[in-house]
Amino acid sequence: MRVVGTVAELREWSRGVRQAGGAVGLVPTMGALHEGHLSLVREAERRGDRVAVSVFVNPTQFGPGEDFERYPRTFEADCAMLEREGVEVVFAPGVGEMYPAGAAATFVEVAGLSDRLDGASRPGHFRGVATVVTKLFAASEPERAYFGQKDAAQVAVLRRMVADLLLPVDLVVCPIVREADGLAMSSRNRYLSAEERGRALALSRAVRAGEAAFRAGERGAERVADAARRELESAPGVRVDYVAVVDWATLEPVERVEAGCLLAVAAWVGQTRLLDNAILG
Ligand code: AMP
Numbered sequence: 001m002r003v004v005g006t007v008a009e010l011r012e013w014s015r016g017v018r019q020a021g022g023a024v025g026l027v028p029t030m031g032a033l034h035e036g037h038l039s040l041v042r043e044a045e046r047r048g049d050r051v052a053v054s055v056f057v058n059p060t061q062f063g064p065g066e067d068f069e070r071y072p073r074t075f076e077a078d079c080a081m082l083e084r085e086g087v088e089v090v091f092a093p094g095v096g097e098m099y100p101a102g103a104a105a106t107f108v109e110v111a112g113l114s115d116r117l118d119g120a121s122r123p124g125h126f127r128g129v130a131t132v133v134t135k136l137f138a139a140s141e142p143e144r145a146y147f148g149q150k151d152a153a154q155v156a157v158l159r160r161m162v163a164d165l166l167l168p169v170d171l172v173v174c175p176i177v178r179e180a181d182g183l184a185m186s187s188r189n190r191y192l193s194a195e196e197r198g199r200a201l202a203l204s205r206a207v208r209a210g211e212a213a214f215r216a217g218e219r220g221a222e223r224v225a226d227a228a229r230r231e232l233e234s235a236p237g238v239r240v241d242y243v244a245v246v247d248w249a250t251l252e253p254v255e256r257v258e259a260g261c262l263l264a265v266a267a268w269v270g271q272t273r274l275l276d277n278a279i280l281g
Contacts, residue, residue, distance in 0.1 A: 025049025061128030
């Protein structure tokens with residue numbers, strides 16, 4: 001496995017892969033890797049891609065007062081995990097490599113979608129995500145790029161970006177990987193105290209409650225959302241950010257729930273904001 005820090009090295013590797021008749025699969029991450037990230041790597045390998053994983057904590061997707069500085073950075077352990085998975089290249093650029101002119105003047109903004117769900121709570125977040133993912137695509141020219149359904153609003157934003165900008169890359173979306181007790185894996189779970197770790201189970205319970213309401217025949221979006229919200233609101237130490245039932249493509253609220261709609265929740269457990277979701281039906 002090679003660890004590269006420059007766009008030039010990554011691009012050279014990627015072009016070599018293509019010249020040899022291979023396909024590049026890119027797995028963008030911010031590091032602090034867990035089984036959720038590794039599931040993306042494994043899916044890329046299952047499809048026969050030669051895999052590059054980027055590890056970059058992207059400053060432009062964090063707002064003022066968010067956790068950019070204290071975001072967990074565990075690069076050595078990340079590399080050991082990726083080596084075991086047979087990853088070919090780890091791209092770990094410094095901020096100056098990704099933003100060579102310093103503060104960027106050029107951004108990718110997916111209008112509308114970027115202001116919904118997490119975008120409503122974190123202004124500028126999806127602009128930062130769309131911009132850095134575009135740069136990662138430009139640097140690695142992947143045939144496919146792998147993302148987790150865990151960040152379902154991010155998936156919607158990126159799908160729309162790829163369609164609008166005619167980017168020659170297929171997005172592959174992989175299911176949410178959970179701990180044995182149901183908690184969706186997340187790098188931010190490391191922030192949780194033992195007590196908070198227990199409280200955080202309210203998110204997966206909320207999603208399951210919404211799913212159960214849908215399975216029982218409920219088609220009113222508000223009532224499906226209410227079933228989820230009740231779980232969050234009855235949990236001590238948990239503060240709801242949003243509970244939403246939306247069209248997964250547009251992130252617009254729906255009135256009637258149909259199969260394929262997204263039930264998404266975000267909540268604060270102490271100082272930590274966590275996400276969970278399900279595609280209904
Ligand atoms: P992050 O490092 O948090 O930016 O995540 C990198 C990629 O891993 C994103 O596409 C996430 O959606 C995905 N991911 C994070 N957690 C999970 C999980 N529990 N299951 C599946 N994918 C995940």
